[in-house]
Amino acid sequence: xxxxxxNVRVTSRNEDADVAVRMEGVDKWYDTFQALKDINLTVAxxxxxxxxxPSGSGKSTLIRCINQLEVIQKGRIFVDGIELSGRRNxxxxxxxxxxxxxQFNLFPHMxxxxxxxxxxxxxxxxxxxxxxTTARRYLERVHIPEQADxxxxxxxxxxxxxxxxxRALCMNPKVMLFDEPTSALDPEMVKEVxxxxxxxxxxxxxxxxxxxxxxxxxxxxxxxxxxDRGEIVEAAPPEEFFNNPKHxxxxxFLGQIS
Amino acid sequence: xxxxxxWNEFELLVFAARWTIVLAIIAFxxxxxxxxxxxxxRTADSRVARTAMIVFxxxxxxxxxxxQLFLAYFGMAIFGFSVNPLIAAMIALTAHASAYLGEIWxxxxxxxxxxQTEAAKALGLHYFARxxxxxxxxxxxxxVPPTVGFLVQLLKETSLTSIIGFVELTRQGQIITxxxxxxxxxxxxxxxxxxxxxxxxxxxxRWMERGMARATNR
Ligand SMILES: Nc1ncnc2c1ncn2[C@@H]1O[C@H](COP(=O)(O)OP(=O)(O)OP(=O)(O)O)[C@@H](O)[C@H]1O
Ligand SMILES: [Mg+2]
Numbered sequence: 001x002x003x004x005x006x007n008v009r010v011t012s013r014n015e016d017a018d019v020a021v022r023m024e025g026v027d028k029w030y031d032t033f034q035a036l037k038d039i040n041l042t043v044a045x046x047x048x049x050x051x052x053x054p055s056g057s058g059k060s061t062l063i064r065c066i067n068q069l070e071v072i073q074k075g076r077i078f079v080d081g082i083e084l085s086g087r088r089n090x091x092x093x094x095x096x097x098x099x100x101x102x103q104f105n106l107f108p109h110m111x112x113x114x115x116x117x118x119x120x121x122x123x124x125x126x127x128x129x130x131x132x133t134t135a136r137r138y139l140e141r142v143h144i145p146e147q148a149d150x151x152x153x154x155x156x157x158x159x160x161x162x163x164x165x166x167r168a169l170c171m172n173p174k175v176m177l178f179d180e181p182t183s184a185l186d187p188e189m190v191k192e193v194x195x196x197x198x199x200x201x202x203x204x205x206x207x208x209x210x211x212x213x214x215x216x217x218x219x220x221x222x223x224x225x226x227x228d229r230g231e232i233v234e235a236a237p238p239e240e241f242f243n244n245p246k247h248x249x250x251x252x253f254l255g256q257i258s
Numbered sequence: 259x260x261x262x263x264x265w266n267e268f269e270l271l272v273f274a275a276r277w278t279i280v281l282a283i284i285a286f287x288x289x290x291x292x293x294x295x296x297x298x299x300r301t302a303d304s305r306v307a308r309t310a311m312i313v314f315x316x317x318x319x320x321x322x323x324x325x326q327l328f329l330a331y332f333g334m335a336i337f338g339f340s341v342n343p344l345i346a347a348m349i350a351l352t353a354h355a356s357a358y359l360g361e362i363w364x365x366x367x368x369x370x371x372x373x374q375t376e377a378a379k380a381l382g383l384h385y386f387a388r389x390x391x392x393x394x395x396x397x398x399x400x401x402v403p404p405t406v407g408f409l410v411q412l413l414k415e416t417s418l419t420s421i422i423g424f425v426e427l428t429r430q431g432q433i434i435t436x437x438x439x440x441x442x443x444x445x446x447x448x449x450x451x452x453x454x455x456x457x458x459x460x461x462x463x464r465w466m467e468r469g470m471a472r473a474t475n476r
Binding site for chain 2: 067069091094095097098099101103105106107108109118119122123164167168171
């Protein structure tokens, strides 16, 4: 007997009312290459997780599994109590999960405002007026209301990334995923994007952030996760993670980046 | 008996050009719809759909339009339909144009960075919204020049339908030449009429390209 979606939701809600994301024994393969090995991770609602690790360790893959940009081969993933089940509820999950990419991925043929209005109108069926109000509110929140009528190419990298954040927020997601949001930015623009993310954290957003910004991790994260070769090697509050890493591989990694 | 080339003959050419235009419009519309479907299936997730479209494209690009016209024309009789050159031309031209436009547009769709699709997916946009609002508008920008190039070529290729009985522009030119014995004059006029039909297409293309460049500002 397979439980219906409703049942799954009810039971898991009762079990852990405050869990935003739960991954249980997740394996992910790209053909013959295993990118994720037995990932177990529970993210509480409102929790801020920073994921770090060497290149190719599976950080992007992990967060991309949460909104089903990647399909997993084994294990289970729950978002807000709903189990991901392939095509069936893919749209439902993506409503709840916003994502910000390293390369911004704004739609170049639309203005900033249109970028922010598209999904609420097409996915949430909001009216044009509603969508515009929401879009302008979030552009205000990321401090670029005056850029609303420009095209992405007319903005700086930092501004573009803030638009990307606003665009995701317009869908009113419960969880936000960030994949190296500042890695493509010139150094002087990193701060404005991190500040926007800190604001978001202060408002209680559940966040999973892949980043090499260790100061951000120190000040914002509830937990820092270190990944290597597809595994979660260590997960600890930042204090403990940076001052007292348990694993040799974590120590080696921290030694390299500091 | 040799006929003079006069106003009457000129009018016959112009009337025949109407067939060329009708056939071209059929091919453009049929090929436009068919080509879009081919391009979308060719870039779909489903392997079956992709393979089927590759076969379709290979077959219709790898055989002459002339043969396709023949096969459509005589095929109709074999499958028990009454032989109708217009329908045969419609089928052959649509299939031919769908294969070429499908392949051209596939390239344009694939030239849109993958991150665009991913961002649209992450926002929860389903397939049709993603294509309609994100991918196709960007693909269209780069699609204009090769598309118009192909349409111009297609307009000229409609002359092949004379083989199944259409008296379109080229065929009418041949007929008139055979009674007036003024090939240079007649075919000169035929060429000029083709040019007058193709030239506006290139103008429209240039105008569209400029409009899109302005809208995107990239
Ligand atoms: N589409 C794919 N096909 C095949 N292999 C892939 C694919 N995407 C990622 N990989 C492989 O999976 C592994 C994990 O990739 P992933 O992008 O998750 O790493 P990462 O930790 O995000 O690295 P980086 O810091 O470089 O972004 C890498 O070895 C990568 O080569
Ligand atoms: Mg990565």
